[in-house]
Amino acid sequence: MNLIEDTASLAEFCQTCADVPYVTVDTEFLRERTYYAQLCLVQLARPGKGNDGAVLIDTLADGLSLEPLYELFRNRNVVKVFHAARQDLEIFQVNAGVIPQPFFDTQVAAMVCGYGDQVGYETLVRQIAAAKIDKSSRFTDWSRRPLTDAQKTYALADVTHLRRIYEVLAAGLKKSGRAAWVEEELAVLLDPETYRTEPADAWMRVKTRSNSPKFLAAMKELARFRETMAQVRNVPRNRIFKDDALLELAAARPATLEDLGKSRLLLRDARKGDIAEGILAAISAAKDLTPSEIPEPREGNGRKSGSEALGDLLRVLLKARSDSEGVAQRLVASAADLDLIANEDLPDVPALHGWRNEVFGRDAMRLKRGEIALSANGSEVRVVPLA
Template structure:
């Protein structure tokens, strides 16, 4: 594997240098038209979400092998050509760590960019670390050290600070070089097709459709509550999520976690009791007091059950089987020269121990590399335990 990668490094193509900033609709249409015959483009986004529920798209960077376009979304009135390019099935969109980019593009255009390639997902199949950052990958592949800075830039501000556009351009400049290297090396190792299923699942729209009924999962301390309080919390979290979405404001601006948990615990039924909630802002009480009391009332009518019975710590026997499965995963991943974390997580192994056979570890290349070995190890441990070995 390393030999194939070293060979690819000896033929590193030149990075695109020509950069154009696109600030009017005609320029966008012309830029997109020039990419119509490309097989792939490198894509990155800059956005802001500190003051909103939904991420606010500010800049889209696109590169091919020759040039880079910095698309100032905030300056444009017609983004139809951009949306068309990103959803064109003939053009593969290359990202690094695509999750947040896909979310902001889906929320902005109502449709998912596809097909895609994610260099962060692909790199571990060539022996790189799992979840490797863009700068580290560029340095490892291209021996190019990217300057740090602008990670806290307010991309909605105009004009942008000095150096910000150069920083944004670099995010696709070297991605356009790294992608062909990774693709060709994976193809030579017969691993390129392994990624198809992963990339298809990454662009399933329901991954980014919010289920407000499951909003309680975002609250870290939910499982410390009594079952009745958990049910009240689920109603409160559902309400808060819907309010945040409707107002397009961060959920913490609607109501922070601490008072949400306090209400779930105290379960007030009157305004005067609700007013005693620690850290509950007076303005929130005035605006949403009735809604909060209604959430409590609905929660108290629900069955007093734990929200997720499987969320607690496993018993000793289960922990031993998970440990056995993790050892099998590590051995199989090492044999394939892939970081174990890129193959599966502890939660994936725990699902197999629990008897589930529908997880990602038993699909596609993961099943071939490690999934079957993990199942065999877990079942063997279960049999040995039953025999008293």
């Protein structure tokens, strides 16, 4: 099997890809022990059959530079094809400030082509490439060397079958005229801001039901400190302290090391040293936040409950329109979109813009205004205009 372990071999292979219409790409990485993903392997294939024209790039090989690969990623004449690419693109953006362009995501394209919500690669391999993947190496430590033959076979399959999947989906989009739908969806993945994690926003990932301003202020500053410390140390945020400990600290708001020692959930290492000092400093800083800097409660915010019936109707409409157009519901409108459409007078959500508005948004607003009704005819749901 073609395993590339030096820069010269990588440059030579990437040069052979410079004149092809597309290449397929995948990665294997670990992030259980680090904050930033550890890139362990890159799979790359140019058009061909079987394993011909497919290689594995050992990113852990001594002295190997990925610059030839990044140069290929910058080549605007070659489409870079991934499946469910968000984490792959994040790695390349964080490690090298490079996002492959032009870029195609077969998961997004499959959702537009009617294969379902967030369809998996294995499903597309089975349905489009008429092949089966050996899953025995799915959960493996990709940082260990040497790689086994089973690992290599599994890794190559992630890009060899992807060639056929891309060709079929691209042809389908061209025939349906929906390529622009995919491009609109991929714009988010091509934006470097998508992969920037700001410690000031880390509180948004913490689930809480408390509406207390003092609690929310402390939670925000504790989450900010934890995110910063995790980035600096390159360890998972839960290695600093877990969410349940963060919530306990935000509620108790200890002021001294002695108070901190009374925490039931805080790990022993977090009760001393830099982490302990950071916790106390974060709680102190929370006291100085202005009302506009304190997070707004995300539950119990007074949102009207009388629109639940409208929300149910919108879900029925979404399913009917999605089925009619042969596109995944989740791609057209999220649950949050439906909630805002049902409850806000002037909602500004993706479902009311671009192609989504054509497929669903316009009818959703007409339904809300009482201009249309829904009628069932067996299993079929129809839109009925009202006088």
